[in-house]
Amino acid sequence: MRKVAVIGVGLTKFGELWDVSFRRMMLEAGGRAIEDAGIDGGRIDAMYVGNMSAGQFIRQEHIASLIADHAGLIPVPCTRVEAACASGGLAFRQAVIAVASGIHDIVVAAGIEKMTDVLAEQATEALATAADQEWEAYVGATFPGVYALMARRHMYEFGTTEEQLARVAVKNHHNACFNPCAQYQTEITVEDVLNSSPVCSPLRLLDCSPITDGAACAILAPADLARKITDTQILVAGVGQASDTISLHDRQTLTGLPATTKAAEIAYKMAEVGVRDIDLAEVHDCFTISEIMAIEDLGFCKKGEGGKLTEQGETAIGGSIPVNTSGGLKGKGHPVGATGVAQVVEVVQQLRGEAGKRQVDGAEIGLTHNVGGSGGTVVVHVLRRGG
Amino acid sequence: MGVPRFWREIPNRYNLIGTRCGTCNKIFFPPRYICPSCRRTGKLEPYKLGGKGKIVSYTVTYVAPNGFEDQAPYVMAIIELDEGPKLTAQVTDCSPGQVRIGDRVEMVFRRMGQEGEDGPIYYGYKFRLA
Ligand SMILES: [Zn+2]
Numbered sequence: 060m061r062k063v064a065v066i067g068v069g070l071t072k073f074g075e076l077w078d079v080s081f082r083r084m085m086l087e088a089g090g091r092a093i094e095d096a097g098i099d100g101g102r103i104d105a106m107y108v109g110n111m112s113a114g115q116f117i118r119q120e121h122i123a124s125l126i127a128d129h130a131g132l133i134p135v136p137c138t139r140v141e142a143a144c145a146s147g148g149l150a151f152r153q154a155v156i157a158v159a160s161g162i163h164d165i166v167v168a169a170g171i172e173k174m175t176d177v178l179a180e181q182a183t184e185a186l187a188t189a190a191d192q193e194w195e196a197y198v199g200a201t202f203p204g205v206y207a208l209m210a211r212r213h214m215y216e217f218g219t220t221e222e223q224l225a226r227v228a229v230k231n232h233h234n235a236c237f238n239p240c241a242q243y244q245t246e247i248t249v250e251d252v253l254n255s256s257p258v259c260s261p262l263r264l265l266d267c268s269p270i271t272d273g274a275a276c277a278i279l280a281p282a283d284l285a286r287k288i289t290d291t292q293i294l295v296a297g298v299g300q301a302s303d304t305i306s307l308h309d310r311q312t313l314t315g316l317p318a319t320t321k322a323a324e325i326a327y328k329m330a331e332v333g334v335r336d337i338d339l340a341e342v343h344d345c346f347t348i349s350e351i352m353a354i355e356d357l358g359f360c361k362k363g364e365g366g367k368l369t370e371q372g373e374t375a376i377g378g379s380i381p382v383n384t385s386g387g388l389k390g391k392g393h394p395v396g397a398t399g400v401a402q403v404v405e406v407v408q409q410l411r412g413e414a415g416k417r418q419v420d421g422a423e424i425g426l427t428h429n430v431g432g433s434g435g436t437v438v439v440h441v442l443r444r445g446g
Numbered sequence: 447m448g449v450p451r452f453w454r455e456i457p458n459r460y461n462l463i464g465t466r467c468g469t470c471n472k473i474f475f476p477p478r479y480i481c482p483s484c485r486r487t488g489k490l491e492p493y494k495l496g497g498k499g500k501i502v503s504y505t506v507t508y509v510a511p512n513g514f515e516d517q518a519p520y521v522m523a524i525i526e527l528d529e530g531p532k533l534t535a536q537v538t539d540c541s542p543g544q545v546r547i548g549d550r551v552e553m554v555f556r557r558m559g560q561e562g563e564d565g566p567i568y569y570g571y572k573f574r575l576a
Binding site: 180183184187191193194195196197198199200201203204205207208209210211212215256257258259260261262306307308309313 | 455459476502503504505506507508509510511512514517520522523524532533534535536542547558559568570571572
C-alpha cells in the first residue's frame with residue numbers, strides 16, 4: 060500500500076449562492092484546488108465526488124459525468140459517492156484507496172451540495188431521507204427529532220444542560236467569524252440560542268446546522284510524487300469507516316455513535332497515534348448535541364463529559380483540543396455532500412499553518428469526523444504534517 | 447409515493463408483527479429478515495408483539511414534516527417493548543409536557559398522516575401513557 064498525501068485543497072464560499080449553479084460551484088472549488096496544488100489539470104487520473112442528493116435538490120442525477128464533462132476532463136473516470144451527510148468523507152476515503160492501491164496517481168476528492176434551489180421545507184424533507192423511511196419518517200420522526208432523542212437521553216443520563224449545548228453553537232459561530240468562506244460570520248450568545256424557536260425539544264433553531272450551498276475539493280497523490288510537487292507535505296496517516304443501524308432505535312445506546320468510536324479506533328491504529336496526539340479536530344456538528352457526543356466518542360473526554368469539556372473552553376481555539384476551528388457545520392455551513400471534504404480542507408490549511416486568525420499554533424496532527432444520517436455511516440481521517 | 451409501498455407493510459404496522467429468530471430466540475421489531483447474530487443459520491418467523499413497553503427517550507416535535515403539520519406539537523419517543531426490541535413512535539392522548547423517560551406506554555391503532563389532500567391516508571401504531 061502506498062502512502063498518500065494531499066497536494067491541493069479548494070473551497071467555494073459557503074452560503075445561499077443564488078447566483079452560482081451546481082456546475083459552477085464544482086468548477087470553482089476544483090479550480091482552486093488545482094491552483095493550490097500547482098499542477099496541470101491534465102494530470103488528473105480519477106475523480107470521486109461526494110453528493111447526497113442532487114436528484115432531490117436540483118433534479119439532476121448522473122452528476123459524475125456532468126462534472127467530468129464541464130471540468131474538461133473527459134474521459135477521466137469520475138464516480139459519485141453517496142452516504143447522506145457522510146458522502147464527502149467517503150469520497151475522500153475512496154480517493155485515498157485509489158491512490159494507495161496504485162491504480163491511480165493524481166486523484167480528486169470532491170464534495171458538493173446545492174441546497175437552496177428548493178424551498179427550505181423541501182430541503183428539510185430531502186435531508187430526512189437519510190433516516191429510515193419505513194420505520195422513522197413514516198411515524199412522524201424528523202431528522203432533528205432523531206438527534207433530539209439522543210440529546211434528551213444524554214441530558215437524562217449525564218446531566219448535560221441546554222446551556223452546554225448552546226455553548227457549542229456559540230463557539231462554532233465565533234470560529235466562523237475568522238473563516239472568509241463561512242456562511243455565518245457573526246457572533247451569537249448563549250441567550251440567543253436558548254431564546255431561538257424550538258424545533259424538536261431540547262433542540263432549538265440555533266442548535267441546528269443551516270441549509271447551505273457549497274463545494275469542496277482536495278487533490279491526492281502518492282507521497283513520493285507529492286514530495287516533488289509540494290513544499291509542505293500533508294499525509295493521510297489513517298482512514299477509518301464504520302457502519303451502524305440506519306434507525307436510531309435499533310442501537311444499544313442513544314448517547315453516542317458507536318460507528319464513531321469504531322471508525323476512530325481504526326484510523327488511530329492505522330496512523331499509529333493516540334487520541335492525545337491529535338492537535339485539532341473537525342467534527343460533524345450537524346446539531347450541537349452531535350459535537351458533544353463526537354468529542355466523547357472520539358476519546359477527547361470520557362462519555363458524558365462532553366458538555367463540561369465544552370463549557371470549560373477546552374474545545375475552543377487555544378484550548379487543549381480545538382474542535383471545529385472552521386466554524387463547523389454550524390457556523391461554516393453544511394452543504395451535506397461537501398462537508399466531509401471541507402473538513403479535510405480546514406485540517407490541511409491548519410497543518411500548513413495557513414489558517415490565519417483561527418490558526419492552532421504548531422498543529423501537526425489533525426482529525427476529521429463525518430457522519431451520515433443519525434450515525435449509520437461514520438468516516439474518520441487522521442492527517443499529519445510530513446517532512 | 448405509490449400505495450403498494452404502504453400496503454405491503456400493513457400487517458406489521460397495524461398489528462405490531464415483527465420477527466423472531468428460531469435459532470437464538472431474539473425478537474425483532476421493525477421486522478428483520480436476517481438475524482445479525484445467526485445470519486445464515488438463523489430462522490426468522492413472524493412474531494406478534496404485545497404492544498406494551500416504556501419510554502427510553504422522547505422529543506416534542508414543533509417543526510413537523512409534510513403530512514404531520516396539523517398534529518404539531520407532538521411527542522415522538524423511542525420505546526422499548528417488553529419483549530426487548532425498540533421502536534420509534536408518537537406518544538398520543540397526552541399534553542407534550544406530560545411525558546417522562548421511564549413512563550409505561552401501550553400501543554394504540556391510529557391515523558398517521560395523509561399524502562397531499564387527495565392522497566392515501568396512512569394508519570399504524572402510536573402509543574399512549576399506560
Ligand atoms: Zn438468531
